Amino acid sequence: MNTVPKPPSGHFNVLYFASASSLTSKQHEALPAPLPLGQLFGALEERYPGMKSKILDSCLVTVNLEYVDVPPPGDDSGAVIKEGDEVAIIPPVSSG
């Protein structure tokens, strides 16, 4: 990964770490903003079928370097990911 480029206008960046990077074969990508946080997992599952159960259900999610709780699907009362935001998908790494 080279320095992550700024997302194009109307988009936010998602960073994929560890197994999320392996599954998507990407280290980052830009997705359309705004997006309610509660719809993030659905949007990713649509792009990468199987990602929810394999990665997202057990990962840590941050927005702009801060930990966030992802609300359950359909619950749009939570925060909204805005244009220019940086979301990180951080699955646990267990080995050592």
Place this chain on the structure above:
Amino acid sequence: MNRIEDLKHKIAKAEAELLRLKEDLAQAESEGQVHVNGGAKDSTWKWPLPATDYERYSRQMVIPGVGTKGQLRLKAASVLIVGAGGLGCPAAAYIAGAGVGTLGIVDDDTVETSNLHRQIAHASSRVGMSKVESAITYLKEYHQAHWFPVPPHRALHHHSLLTRSPLLPLHIITFLHVEQPQYLLHPLTATSLNPTVTYHAHNTRLTPENAESIVSKYDLVLDCTDHPAIRYLVSDICVLLRKPLVSASALKTDGQLMVLNYPASAVGDESGGPCYRCVFPRPPPPESVVSCGEGGILGPVVGVMGVLQALEAIKVVTSGAVDPSPPATPVPASSKPSMLLFSGTAAPPFRSFSMRPRKKGCVACSADATLTLEGLRTGAFDYAQFCGVAAPLAILRPDERISAAECSRRLLAAARGVTSSGEDPSGTTTSAGTPVLLDVREREHFDICSIEGAVNVPIATFLRETATPKVDGDQPLEQRAPAWLPSNVSDDSPIYVVCRVGNDSQLATRRLKEMGLHRNGTRFIGDIRGGMRAWKAEVDSTLPFT
């Protein structure tokens, strides 16, 4: 006597002589120290640390935040390292070097050659030795010639002999308090990294039953383990016993670092730092857990994480957070909970993410916690079950799979243009087309060794490219021929799928059939049972590794 035997004999003789000289040196130095040290016996010495400590630690004692106070705290502290692998080895070296008073290491594994590129405390000469004893051997810098295996029936005899020796330094006796002494170390200390450290060997796996008795002896714990189940256990026992936990992990070129349960407040106290369950309340599905053996690991990546663990441990200890003497030192504000991610191939390589304090409803550390020491002791928490066990995948019927030996026979027969045998489950005896061998391992595995003629499409790529399209109007799957399938193969050319051990190949086979590529049975599609591992066992023993 041939040349090799002769050299071995000469080396053994030289090593014995070297050993004798080092013993003499150790003896001379320990006698000499009484005069230069100015320790307890010298009433004119008025400083809190012995003179040798000032010499040894001068470079770190002048660092703001360490000082004499910090060094005294290190000397008084006891640190437990769980896991003597890629993280534990460098962490142990720096923590011992920094002058911690007591260092315990827990592990039940033995040294393998494939560990040595990253587990820097071990050595080729100690392959097969317990990792804990190998690591302590390294920390004490014993050469191979200085340890020797002792048959179990003789261990007790040697043990009592050594412990009775008046010349034996105290920490050697401590080291011999291992559950099952299998190796005895020569009492030579003057050459070691830091002779002031007392080492405790715990030659065992950390379990819910023994966790309390082991961890309670220490002030601070480093999680250097390699599996989710033990990570949850280490975190839980640290919460219950109120020990700060420095947790790190690494795989491929990535690493993670967190200081957990810091401050180590009582269960239910919201001022405490988050635990592992607060950060990762749900374990990853077992089939997604990748070991270093499968995923690979670069030595400096896991090394940098272990070194960072040592740094965090030194910071926790020198800050006074585990110093029992009053006044109680508050945890420095700079230690707001965070997770540091390292990506060895990224720019920037380090990113720090801030985390929340303890999670409401956490089963381990919140006011609603259900975890207790009693529950842990009595096995109320089944960590293996919580994290799940990857069951051997069996999604194909037996007749959809073939053995490596049978696959090899068919490939050879096809290459010679021989009619396929009647063993073909499709029942056809007509000449089948040229077989296609699809290898779904990662590219790097494939590049190291593969079966002749195989095409490689890594499983992640394969599953993504063949995923059922969700958007209406896309071409139906069966009409899109995969790019790796040569356009000139006939409809009855069999497709054999292989992976490392025979799991991913089943997924790929199932997917190929869902795509209709078996042409309603005209074409045989099946996987090789046991994957490349079976191929090595049954067909080609020269495969360098699987």
